[in-house]
Amino acid sequence: MSSEKLSDSPHENGLFASTSEDGTGLAEPVDQNVLSQYSEEEVMNLGRAYARQNDLDEDLFAHAAAIARSPSKFNSMDFLTEEEKKALYDEIHHPWKLPKTLYWLVSTASMAACVQGMDETVINGANLYYPEKLGIGSGSDHDTWLVGLVNCAPYLCCATMSVWCTDYLNNKFSRRGVIFLCSIWGTLCCIWSALTNTWWHLFIARFFLGFAIGPNSTTVPVYSSECAPAKIRGSLVMNWQIWTAFGIMLGDVFGLAFYKVPDRGIAEGLQWRLMLGSACLPSIIILAQIPFCPESPRWLLGKGRDRDAFHSLVKMRHTPLQAARDAFYSHLLLLEEGDMKASFFTKIKEMVTVRRNRNGAVGAWVCMFMQQFCGINVIAYYSSTIFRDSGFSVRDSLIASWGFGMLNWVFALPAFFSIDKFGRRTLLLFAFPMMAIFLLLAGFAFWIPEEHKGAKVGVIALGIYLFTIVYSSSEGPVPFTYSAECASLRVRDVTMSFATATCWFFNFILSLTWPSMLKAFKAQGAFGWYAGWNIAGFFMVLWLLPETKGLTLEELDEVFDVPAAEHAAYQTRSLVNGFRRRVLRQNVEPLPPLYTKRRMAVTSDWEARKNEVKHIE
Numbered sequence: 001m002s003s004e005k006l007s008d009s010p011h012e013n014g015l016f017a018s019t020s021e022d023g024t025g026l027a028e029p030v031d032q033n034v035l036s037q038y039s040e041e042e043v044m045n046l047g048r049a050y051a052r053q054n055d056l057d058e059d060l061f062a063h064a065a066a067i068a069r070s071p072s073k074f075n076s077m078d079f080l081t082e083e084e085k086k087a088l089y090d091e092i093h094h095p096w097k098l099p100k101t102l103y104w105l106v107s108t109a110s111m112a113a114c115v116q117g118m119d120e121t122v123i124n125g126a127n128l129y130y131p132e133k134l135g136i137g138s139g140s141d142h143d144t145w146l147v148g149l150v151n152c153a154p155y156l157c158c159a160t161m162s163v164w165c166t167d168y169l170n171n172k173f174s175r176r177g178v179i180f181l182c183s184i185w186g187t188l189c190c191i192w193s194a195l196t197n198t199w200w201h202l203f204i205a206r207f208f209l210g211f212a213i214g215p216n217s218t219t220v221p222v223y224s225s226e227c228a229p230a231k232i233r234g235s236l237v238m239n240w241q242i243w244t245a246f247g248i249m250l251g252d253v254f255g256l257a258f259y260k261v262p263d264r265g266i267a268e269g270l271q272w273r274l275m276l277g278s279a280c281l282p283s284i285i286i287l288a289q290i291p292f293c294p295e296s297p298r299w300l301l302g303k304g305r306d307r308d309a310f311h312s313l314v315k316m317r318h319t320p321l322q323a324a325r326d327a328f329y330s331h332l333l334l335l336e337e338g339d340m341k342a343s344f345f346t347k348i349k350e351m352v353t354v355r356r357n358r359n360g361a362v363g364a365w366v367c368m369f370m371q372q373f374c375g376i377n378v379i380a381y382y383s384s385t386i387f388r389d390s391g392f393s394v395r396d397s398l399i400a401s402w403g404f405g406m407l408n409w410v411f412a413l414p415a416f417f418s419i420d421k422f423g424r425r426t427l428l429l430f431a432f433p434m435m436a437i438f439l440l441l442a443g444f445a446f447w448i449p450e451e452h453k454g455a456k457v458g459v460i461a462l463g464i465y466l467f468t469i470v471y472s473s474s475e476g477p478v479p480f481t482y483s484a485e486c487a488s489l490r491v492r493d494v495t496m497s498f499a500t501a502t503c504w505f506f507n508f509i510l511s512l513t514w515p516s517m518l519k520a521f522k523a524q525g526a527f528g529w530y531a532g533w534n535i536a537g538f539f540m541v542l543w544l545l546p547e548t549k550g551l552t553l554e555e556l557d558e559v560f561d562v563p564a565a566e567h568a569a570y571q572t573r574s575l576v577n578g579f580r581r582r583v584l585r586q587n588v589e590p591l592p593p594l595y596t597k598r599r600m601a602v603t604s605d606w607e608a609r610k611n612e613v614k615h616i617e
Contacts, residue, residue: 035068038069040070043068045062046065047061047062047064048061048062050306054306054307056324057320057324060324063077063080063084063324064325067080067088067321067325068325068329074088074089080321083319084319087318087319087321090318091229091322095229095231098229098318099317101316102227105224105227105293105316106228106236107243109175109223109224109290110239110240112179112182112183113220113244113247114243114247114282115186116216116217116244117243117244117246117251118250118278119154119247120251121251121252121255121401121405122275122276124401125255125259125384125398125401126255126276127151127384128385128388128398129271129272130199130202133268133272134199136150136199141516144515144516145512150203151512152507152512153206154210155213155504155508156508157209158210158213158217158504158505159508160501160505161210162214162215163214165214166214166219167494169181169215170222174295175219175223175296176293176295178216178219179220179286179290180290180291182211182212183216183286184287185211186213186280186283187287189211189212192205193205193209194274194276195273197267197268217480217504218500221480221483221496222492223296225237227296231420232420233420234424234481235416235417237481237484238412238416238478238481240480241415241481242477244476245412245472245476248408249406251275251405252402252404254274255384255398255401256398256399256402258274259395295308297309297310297316297327301330301331301334306327310323313326342490347490350490351487351491351498355560355561356561357488359546359564360495360556361486361495363486363545364487365502366537367424367478367482369506370432370475370537370541371475372503372506373537374471374537375510375527375530375531375533376471376476384397384398387401391450392457403461404465404468407468408476410472412472415427415472415474419477419481423547424478424481424482424547425545426547427473427478428474428541428545429541430474431473431474433534434470435475436531436535438464438466438467439527439534440527442459442460442462442463442467442523443463445459446524447524483500485556486548486560488556488560514526517529546559546562558595559595573591
């Protein structure tokens with residue numbers, strides 16, 4: 001069995017040409033794909049054979065197979081109707097012209113991120129109340145660590161337990177089923193958190209909330225990527241981050257709404273309970289919608305339910321022809337994958353030992369690690385406390401935190417259009433130095449004397465807000481998008497589990513240590529610590545993160561199969577070359593592309609299938 005993979009989408013099956021000047025090492029694609037080595041008649045016969053096997057329309061799948069073979073030559077195919085030709089034209093030239101069902105599916109599934117986002121900021125507001133009410137608000141080292149432990153409990157669960165259940169849960173219940181079950185569990189755990197009366201009980205309730213957040217964070221990006229067209233896959237998958245940012249903002253709104261609610265006879269206070277309980281609202285909305293969303297066609301094909309997969313795609317494409325093409329091509333993808341029934345531990349081993357898989361996992365690790373250690377969740381969890389310590393009143397601290405949440409959401413929207421235009425890597429290389437500068441601005445502002453209190457709080461807020469704007473349009477949307485697409489299909493679920501476990505583990509470390517770090521280092525040192533990590537992040541991205549923008553699975557196999565040392569050396573030379581050409585204005589030739597090999601996979605399975613079709617006829 002060949003190790004090469006076929007793309008999920010045939011109209012993106014370009015191979016590498018010979019020149020590139022964008023510093024990524026990628027070259028421009030040419031119009032070629034693995035089916036072009038067969039005649040149109042042979043490929044159409046394959047489509048008919050597939051349709052017969054699954055009791056589907058033979059002529060439709062014959063036409064679909066021809067489109068898969070030559071995606072750019074549909075105008076010369078006389079057997080297509082004008083409506084079908086227009087749909088294929090729009091697919092290439094107007095990629096955002098998609099059926100409403102697909103937009104609804106991606107938005108509904110991604111709303112699961114709203115639970116995570118709301119939890120981050122309702123605990124932010126609750127931090128002003130529950131520590132004192134539950135007896136851990138003395139400010140001692142012991143109590144400071146306990147507050148951090150309670151806050152990070154869901155992410156401890158995600159990192160150590162829940163995300164590693166995803167492979168089993170997805171196999172058992174499907175993508176849509178996992179999202180539905182996690183929404184039920186998330187609703188119950190948010191209400192449970194609001195009913196606790198001791199710090200350790202609150203810790204337990206929040207820990208079990210991780211069994212909803214973890215599987216959702218692993219499943220939703222994969223679900224979206226398997227349903228989305230490849231041309232705008234990144235933009236649709238990053239809906240996870242848009243809804244996370246919306247949840248962060250919405251949590252601040254509920255913090256403001258409930259901060260003056262009196263106890264009304266409720267033991268240990270009512271306002272922080274309402275804040276924590278309000279995080280269940282997105283889960284309730286998901287429960288009312290996700291059962292009506294189409295199932296992932298890729299998951300259905302993996303279960304041998306090809307007919308169901310086609311009907312699912314019909315709901316997410318403009319014409320049955322496009323649905324048939326994608327179903328047929330995904331079926332071929334399964335032939336290339338070979339045995340997908342390997343055990344969980346076998347997949348883990350292959351993720352580590354196979355260079356192509358290992359490089360993809362390292363890239364996902366870099367993105368997820370830096371999403372936490374860039375410092376964003378310090379602000380998400382503790383902005384109310386930071387603003388209060390800088391001189392704001394309680395009300396003004398909550399309003400300032402809401403401003404952070406609003407900026408985090410609004411400035412995630414530009415990335416919706418830029419992530420597929422400029423690329424994942426480019427956004428990160430621009431963002432990390434800028435985020436380091438703005439964190440230093442916010443941290444150093446704490447040295448402004450108290451007699452200039454107005455200037456002090458203004459500069460602190462400015463630094464935090466500018467940091468948030470840059471983060472939301474770069475490091476915010478990239479990690480989950482990159483992690484969902486960088487893995488080969490055989491190890492996709494376990495690689496995504498590894499990536500999200502990385503995210504939640506360092507989220508746990510960050511939220512646990514920040515109160516003590518702030519106490520020991522003061523604000524200047526604590527902000528400076530994460531500014532330093534942003535500088536380190538720039539070089540990790542430069543050396544360890546290949547670009548995935550607009551690339552098919554074939555091309556990603558080629559990209560991630562390059563040795564890491566070779567990739568790092570090339571990118572270092574590219575950085576120096578670009579500096580000399582664009583800054584020093586020297587007459588220096590751009591580097592040749594790093595990825596130039598052409599892959600034309602001819603597998604024994606395909607030869608056998610072609611001979612089988614000839615025999616049938």
